[in-house]
Amino acid sequence: MIETRLIDGKAFAETMRARLKGEVAAFIKETGVTPGLAVVLVGEDPASAVYVRNKGKQTLEAGMASIEHKLPAEATQDEVLALVRALNADPAVHGILVQLPLPGHIDAQAVLATIDPAKDVDGFHVVNAGRLAVGLDALVPCTPLGCVMLLKDTLGSLAGLEAVVVGRSNIVGKPLAQLLLREDCTVTLAHSRTRDLPAVCRRADILIGAVGRPEMIRGDWIKPGATVIDVGINRITGADGKGRLVGDVAFEEAQGIAGAITPVPGGVGPMTIACLLANTLTAARRQLT
Ligand SMILES: NC(=O)C1=CN([C@@H]2O[C@H](COP(=O)(O)OP(=O)(O)OC[C@H]3O[C@@H](n4cnc5c(N)ncnc54)[C@H](OP(=O)(O)O)[C@@H]3O)[C@@H](O)[C@H]2O)C=CC1
Numbered sequence: 543m544i545e546t547r548l549i550d551g552k553a554f555a556e557t558m559r560a561r562l563k564g565e566v567a568a569f570i571k572e573t574g575v576t577p578g579l580a581v582v583l584v585g586e587d588p589a590s591a592v593y594v595r596n597k598g599k600q601t602l603e604a605g606m607a608s609i610e611h612k613l614p615a616e617a618t619q620d621e622v623l624a625l626v627r628a629l630n631a632d633p634a635v636h637g638i639l640v641q642l643p644l645p646g647h648i649d650a651q652a653v654l655a656t657i658d659p660a661k662d663v664d665g666f667h668v669v670n671a672g673r674l675a676v677g678l679d680a681l682v683p684c685t686p687l688g689c690v691m692l693l694k695d696t697l698g699s700l701a702g703l704e705a706v707v708v709g710r711s712n713i714v715g716k717p718l719a720q721l722l723l724r725e726d727c728t729v730t731l732a733h734s735r736t737r738d739l740p741a742v743c744r745r746a747d748i749l750i751g752a753v754g755r756p757e758m759i760r761g762d763w764i765k766p767g768a769t770v771i772d773v774g775i776n777r778i779t780g781a782d783g784k785g786r787l788v789g790d791v792a793f794e795e796a797q798g799i800a801g802a803i804t805p806v807p808g809g810v811g812p813m814t815i816a817c818l819l820a821n822t823l824t825a826a827r828r829q830l831t
């Protein structure tokens with residue numbers, strides 16, 4: 543039986559934010575400019591509202607300015623685009639995040655394409671996605687970046703390891719595959735059409751769940767000793783009738799099999815916000831020099 547290590551993303555993110563706070567203070571002293579992060583929320587999705595609130599609070603704690611724009615769910619595409627253009631032109635705004643998903647009547651790709659790539663702290667603009675893919679300096683999506691930081695902290699070099707990412711979204715799976723490739727992993731991107739997913743997962747030295755299905759990845763899909771990163775954030779109702787968060791991996795089943803695993807909550811989520819703040823400072827630096 544293996545002793546499974548817990549990968550403490552919450553503690554790692556706290557350390558990162560403390561370091562960032564110092565860097566932000568030095569930046570302000572040097573330039574006289576406070577880095578500003580603008581967050582755009584369209585509609586009243588309660589889960590999104592929680593993330594937006596956490597982001598806003600931690601932005602302020604790091605010494606940066608937080609600018610929040612809440613539009614009603616009925617806002618038109620033109621209204622959203624006009625707001626993004628105004629934020630592009632605002633010199634107090636160095637980073638722009640449009641919370642996804644957007645209401646169905648809004649074309650998310652058109653909104654992302656309108657964000658100035660230099661202010662695209664989510665790294666979702668095709669210019670940043672393309673730059674990442676060809677190996678140029680880019681603003682890198684926060685969740686994948688946080689996953690790779692935790693992996694390198696846990697394992698050291700990732701070179702030569704078999705990495706299996708379950709999920710191929712533009713915001714998590716695909717950019718994560720690019721980052722793992724950059725770390726010299728052998729990368730497999732699995733998805734809903736993958737044949738024999740349990741067998742594919744069992745090959746992985748590094749197994750990442752980014753699916754959005756509660757505890758879909760079972761204990762016996764994990765190769766003994768593998769490092770498991772759980773990106774999933776699923777709100778379920780427990781046996782006691784109370785709501786709770788679970789990941790895409792059956793966490794209890796993984797105990798004694800995985801070499802190390804991230805919990806949900808307290809794993810990848812806090813890293814996403816810390817990386818967002820880091821990207822905002824990077825973007826501000828590049829805009830001023
Ligand atoms: N911790 C954090 O900071 C963040 C967490 N999340 C969470 O991560 C999860 C994934 O998010 P996101 O990437 O946006 O999700 P998407 O819904 O955009 O993508 C889900 C992916 O999972 C695949 N998939 C769905 N069902 C199966 C299945 N039965 N077997 C194999 N693959 C399947 C889909 O395949 P296909 O392409 O074939 O449809 C798709 O590629 C969610 O729980 C989300 O809440 C997201 C962002 C940040």
Ligand SMILES: Nc1nc(=O)c2c([nH]1)NC[C@@H]1CN(c3ccc(C(=O)N[C@@H](CCC(=O)O)C(=O)O)cc3)C=[N+]21
Pocket residue numbers: 592593596639640641642643664684685775787806807808809810811812814815
């Ligand atoms: N443009 C855009 N960029 C995103 O990065 C983005 C997005 N849209 N839409 C939604 C997803 C989801 N996401 C999370 C961020 C932090 C936590 C987080 O901090 N979670 C904590 C606490 C969770 C809780 O208790 O509610 C944890 O896992 O420990 C979770 C999820 C960012 N996303």
